[in-house]
Amino acid sequence: MIYVDLKGRLSGLTMTSSSFEAQVADFRQYVKRISDYKSAINLLGWDARTKLPKKGVDARSQVIGTLSTEHFKMRTSDDMQRHLDRLSAHVDQLTPVVLRTYEECQKDFDKSKKIKADRFEAFTVLTNTAQSVWQTAREHNDFASFAPYLSQIVEFQQEFIDCWGYEGHPYNTLLDAFEPGMTVQVLDPLFSTLRAQTVALLQKVMQAKPIDDSFLFRHFDAEKQRAFCTRLVQQIGYDFDAGRLDESAHPFATGIARGDVRITTRFLTNFLSTSLFGCIHESGHAMYEQALSKDLIDTPLHEGASMGIHESQSRFFENIVGRSYAFWDHFYGDLKTVFKDELADISLDQFYRAINVAKPSLVRTEADELTYNLHIMIRYEIEKGLIDGSLQVKDLPEIWREKMMEYLGIAPDNDADGVLQDIHWSSGDFGYFPSYSLGNIYAAQFANALEKDIPTFSALIANGDFAPIRKWLHHNIHQHGKLLMPGEILLKATGEPSNAQFLVTYLTKKYASLYEF
């Protein structure tokens, strides 16, 4: 205790240094402190979702609030402004890491400063309330009670976009927060290609003979699932010396600090896929962060390039690798040993087909690899329309049903399973949804490039030899963190900008073979 107190006395940042080197060192020190706060906040969040006793919830919110306040203050302080001003005179002398760090901090600083404190406050109060209103509205299947809050949230988004400014479509500013550089102009044709082809594919799937996946819903012991999943993610390359696997209601991966990237899952005893593909998905996220370049430590670049690139890594492992025949060619023997009674009558071929069943469903989070993107597009089109004023909140339930019918051929008979199903809008997270589909698009594009460089891709998977695959990802994607923009990573790794055709080709080939059309 004393030890810590004494140490506390020592640091104390000064702004007196005058040489350029000292200015850069001061800046890096300041940014390091900010990243330490983020690490603490991430741990507090991880613990809240996995370990926190229920009577500790209120105090935890308070502590996270206090540290988040401090974190925000540091990013927008006069000290930060001085650091940025001093560096701005020497940008040509900065190393790439310091330059990108400077740019990230400047962008964050400018964006935060453009919104007046009282408007932020009003928005925070609104979304706090809106989240509980949404929860009750969903429980009671009552969109009308949530609608006025959603309208206000949309108005705030529009107001903030006006403050921040935008080029092209106003929604671009929201997209940029999650996928730097992404625009409606790029996204529209990407999604348009993907939607048309997916809808066509889905129609063929629906006309084909259904695949039996009922055995995935047998009883599977949770402890056995845990042991198998642990072995599995370790074999594909998740490093347990730099992470851990815990349980939580909603699975997630979180980078707490260098050498500490944790994943969670759920073990459902009546459905095997949840833990299997959840673990592979989250370890895809986590292996990304475990492989970030050491040069980026203690900077805001020590994280994924964007939400879309991050999601591409989880989807690559979950779907392209983890739902491939080669993958289960390698792992199914072990799985069958673990569940020898439960899977006694199930062949590898039956298992492979069952984990790839595609069919229209109402809820996004339960959708399969083929239909998932259609759920995203509905949300994207609605968000875009709300922001540019071409859609009205009151019309959403009807619009939702129309689009569901058009894309998926089914529609919910209540709003709880329709427009009210996601938390995102009530908490003001507009612009996030497209990341999920961008992840799928990028994943297929990366896989295509990877297979050109490593033609033995499938054979490696079938042999359980994931090291060359991880090496390719590390070299082309993982190491860069936020040092490169998403578009740069894509271009360098695949030789072209985002292109939905790779995903379309992959899905077409896969489902034509699975459903024999």
Added chain:
Amino acid sequence: MIYVDLKGRLSGLTMTSSSFEAQVADFRQYVKRISDYKSAINLLGWDARTKLPKKGVDARSQVIGTLSTEHFKMRTSDDMQRHLDRLSAHVDQLTPVVLRTYEECQKDFDKSKKIKADRFEAFTVLTNTAQSVWQTAREHNDFASFAPYLSQIVEFQQEFIDCWGYEGHPYNTLLDAFEPGMTVQVLDPLFSTLRAQTVALLQKVMQAKPIDDSFLFRHFDAEKQRAFCTRLVQQIGYDFDAGRLDESAHPFATGIARGDVRITTRFLTNFLSTSLFGCIHESGHAMYEQALSKDLIDTPLHEGASMGIHESQSRFFENIVGRSYAFWDHFYGDLKTVFKDELADISLDQFYRAINVAKPSLVRTEADELTYNLHIMIRYEIEKGLIDGSLQVKDLPEIWREKMMEYLGIAPDNDADGVLQDIHWSSGDFGYFPSYSLGNIYAAQFANALEKDIPTFSALIANGDFAPIRKWLHHNIHQHGKLLMPGEILLKATGEPSNAQFLVTYLTKKYASLYEF
């Protein structure tokens, strides 16, 4: 993510309020922020000892260092000084909670300010090095290599005591940091009584027929231990809705925040007592913090009154309750059901006697209830002598062996099991050791008062009815936190100041019966 950023914008402390009420509110707000930092630091520490993957250790030290620095700065800032100065003019108007909070903050502030930054820095560097030197010295049984570091640490302690000032004996200042108000003048006669009587008791025990405890070292399945310990601590009153039980190399209890007080243990498959009495001990600490008054939340008073009072609660449950015949009269049936093969041939009487075996041993942390205090007294006498200059570091190995022979009748043939066994001195923690024995002394004194108020004490334990006991502890001790001084708590609860005779009487009665003398 956005949500947190927006919230961050809101707070921002101001010092502009002028009314007295507003000044108090500002102060409380400031102190609340400090306690939020402490909560975050406590969680980071808990996680480091229970969950942290090994590659995350370096980053974690850095994050804890950053938050501790900030925590220290807030406690010693100009803002804190202004808060204290403003309140100092109105102390007579402050509520008891605010007054004691003010006093605690002022004391902490003054103490920190009296040491120059460069001396703190030098001391921190020294103890950092000394801890690794000590570790190597203990491994190689080489006191000479550690001696010069210990000498310097002692000199620093003397220098700090000069800065802080002292009344009576210079060691009093060190004692006060762990046990406010405690002095050598009080401690010497307490320990002198206890030592003489314990040595006499131990001699009788050694002449009596030994008790067989060999069955405690049979093989006990760890998962079965966990299930039993969980049930046990829940029954005595540890609230799992406000805590959790995990594993760690060195068991501990930690209060992370209101509603979140966690305990850890070790499950040794070849020794049953470690987890059983470890869990009872730590839950004794934890039940104290779970029962602190809500009025103390978000103040520095929301913790134990002192290390000694804290230890009295763990020792009360571990020894006076947990090693009593009545306790196992209640729990042994369950334990025997869990370990029906392992304990098939062991009667309740045999079990009770085995868990209370006393015999001289070399290592403090493995000592039994009777001999433990003798280990503490050796350390106390050495610390006091080093601080007042009557003992020299170079003579410690010899002094250690002499005192061990005198008090326990055995002596180590190497310094690793002697003077080098504890980490405390290498990290500069002088004045801490006496708390352990004060805990034992207080525990017996509390138990005596409790039994006067609740004569059915033993019968309640035998019935597994711990609520009336916890209620007494809550009323007399737990609720007060740091609002009362240790001496005040003792006086109010027992009607007199600290008195070792209660512990002596308890031990004499217990061991005379156990060893039949």
